[in-house]
Amino acid sequence: MAPNGHLYFHPKGEAYCDDFSNAPLTTQAFFIHELTHVWQTQTFGRWYLILHRHxxxxxxxxxxxxxxxxxxxxxxxxxxxxxxxxxxxxxxxSGVADKSAYDLLVRFKGATQN
Structure with missing residues (x-):
């Protein structure tokens, strides 16, 4: 979880992982999801998540x-x-036939392998 722009994983929690780069792809995607909250805080300010989470x-x-x-x-x-x-x-x-829409939507620095 990233309540204030920092990631927190309790070492005994089921979401904890020593090295997400060696984790299964779905676990890496969960990590990316949480990193998006860090990006949101860095981009829109420290109150962004607090004010937009309901x-x-x-x-x-x-x-x-x-x-x-x-x-x-x-x-x-x-x-x-x-x-x-x-x-x-x-x-x-499921439901995604063409990934190009995602390529257009998620185009910030570091988001692509190129």
Missing amino acids: PFCRYSYSLKPGAALTAYGIEQQAEIVAHAFLLRHGAKL
Whole structure:
């Protein structure tokens, strides 16, 4: 979890991992999801997550043509970035026939392998 722009994983918690780079792809995607919250804090300020997090935050989303990443909720943004990561590493996601929409949406520095 990244409540204030820093990642926290309790060493005895089930989400903890010594080295996410050697973890299964889905675990790496979870880490990427949490790193997106760090990016949100660094980009929009320390109060961004606190002010935009509410009990009804949705993780599910539908991509909207031409919409920027910031047009989605905070958890949706994190899911979109995690899904882009999975697609770029060869994973198949239900309902995704063309990954190019993710390539257009998630284009910030360091997001691609190129």
